[in-house]
Amino acid sequence: MFNAFKTFSVLSPLAFIAFLSTSFLLKNSIKQTDTNKVKPNIIIVLTDDQGWADVGFNGGSDIPTHNLDRIAKEGVVFSNGYVSHPYCSPSRAGLLTGRYQARFGHDCNMPYHGENDETIGTPLSEKMISEALKEQGYITSAIGKWHVGDHPKLHPTEQGFDYWFGFPGGGMNYWGIPDGPLKTIYKNGVEVSQEELSYLTDDFTNEAITFINENKNKPFFMYLAYNAPHAPDHATKQYLDNTKHIEYAGRSIYGAMVNGVDVGLGKIDSTLTALSIKDNTIIVFLSDNGGRVEHADNRPNRGHKGMLFEGGIKVPFCMSWPAGLSGEQTYAHPVSSLDLFPTLLNIAGGDAKLEKQLDGIDLMPYLENKVDGKPHELLFWRSSGGFEYAIRKGGFKLYKSAYKNKTLLFDLENDPLERHDIASFNSDIVQSLEAEYTKWNSKNIAPRWFDPHEKNVIKEETKFKNKRANSLSPKLKKG
Numbered sequence: 001m002f003n004a005f006k007t008f009s010v011l012s013p014l015a016f017i018a019f020l021s022t023s024f025l026l027k028n029s030i031k032q033t034d035t036n037k038v039k040p041n042i043i044i045v046l047t048d049d050q051g052w053a054d055v056g057f058n059g060g061s062d063i064p065t066h067n068l069d070r071i072a073k074e075g076v077v078f079s080n081g082y083v084s085h086p087y088c089s090p091s092r093a094g095l096l097t098g099r100y101q102a103r104f105g106h107d108c109n110m111p112y113h114g115e116n117d118e119t120i121g122t123p124l125s126e127k128m129i130s131e132a133l134k135e136q137g138y139i140t141s142a143i144g145k146w147h148v149g150d151h152p153k154l155h156p157t158e159q160g161f162d163y164w165f166g167f168p169g170g171g172m173n174y175w176g177i178p179d180g181p182l183k184t185i186y187k188n189g190v191e192v193s194q195e196e197l198s199y200l201t202d203d204f205t206n207e208a209i210t211f212i213n214e215n216k217n218k219p220f221f222m223y224l225a226y227n228a229p230h231a232p233d234h235a236t237k238q239y240l241d242n243t244k245h246i247e248y249a250g251r252s253i254y255g256a257m258v259n260g261v262d263v264g265l266g267k268i269d270s271t272l273t274a275l276s277i278k279d280n281t282i283i284v285f286l287s288d289n290g291g292r293v294e295h296a297d298n299r300p301n302r303g304h305k306g307m308l309f310e311g312g313i314k315v316p317f318c319m320s321w322p323a324g325l326s327g328e329q330t331y332a333h334p335v336s337s338l339d340l341f342p343t344l345l346n347i348a349g350g351d352a353k354l355e356k357q358l359d360g361i362d363l364m365p366y367l368e369n370k371v372d373g374k375p376h377e378l379l380f381w382r383s384s385g386g387f388e389y390a391i392r393k394g395g396f397k398l399y400k401s402a403y404k405n406k407t408l409l410f411d412l413e414n415d416p417l418e419r420h421d422i423a424s425f426n427s428d429i430v431q432s433l434e435a436e437y438t439k440w441n442s443k444n445i446a447p448r449w450f451d452p453h454e455k456n457v458i459k460e461e462t463k464f465k466n467k468r469a470n471s472l473s474p475k476l477k478k479g
């Protein structure tokens, strides 16, 4: 050994250089291999009440969303991307657990006023994506609106998030003015003074950038849940300037709130690039439900937040991952926010099949064309314990609508805008979809609390009908 080494080192300087080069190349190739195996960072960006057409990547043209559109172009746009509920809290409960929230009775918003007790909200017995990713070695962070458990025992830090900056409730003014325990900004449970805050959208962006900088060398998971563009309608001069071309004031302010998110995503994207971690960072973007009744744009879809028409449950939805997913793709088969948990867990090195409770599907084999077919044969929605429900099976969608006080059937392949109810001459399909719902619902539990949704539906629909009636000629009104 000694002689051989001596001979090699003394007599073969060229060989030694070759050895060093080989060693360097090997090292590099090992590094490359390791890089391929490095767990990607994961960022889920959730907006609140943003409409289908309120992004450029779905054809919107009045609100500037250039950063978001670029991120969408770098990845996959889901053109039939659904959430599991048409409004805030239950939709978030579904996304975070990968389960239909009716499984654990979370299909109503929590009571708004005052701090609810620890039995109201997603229970700790449900496993959240944050907990699953922590098991894979991720550092986890929740920033923004929480709204799946008001009580401190149900806050993000109790649900697998190492770090939390945000407010517990369903909505808050954007100036950070505290208004009770649900509408106060906390950092890991400690109240943040209003002086430290500027405009919540910017504050959340800044926190996100700090978290990324501090954790750039670890695999991290960030759940960045902006409350924009949910009411109240507050915006900064900078963002209002960016939408001053929109003449209708309500839309212009709403657009400014969306633009604030877009500017934030631009800064986050630049941070990832500057730290050389952008390629191996997954960014998922979606809205928690369809666009709000006023100022959002769900066109051409029918309906809005709260309804189970497409406009209430189909949302702007995209996912980018430069190192792992080809860009410039549109995926048209229906996908669900429930799919994020298994998809991201498997990417992170876990095994979603071992998580028996999940209702979502790992989308990666579909996005990579490794399997044929559709991720979902069936998708279900249930509001207020079945006050409203919907089933999508293939191209058909059944909607038991409280708004319209009847059960509607649509052939989405030929009527994607839900203009023609075909229930009355397809009773066999109606019956079969009703049977699917009954079977699915037998594995759910009753809502563990109720919200005013039923009352609101009746109020809204009455107002809608009265306004239409009042537009008629006096002769017809008399008739």
Ligand code: CA
Pocket: 048, 049, 087, 088, 230, 288, 289
């Ligand atoms: Ca919402």
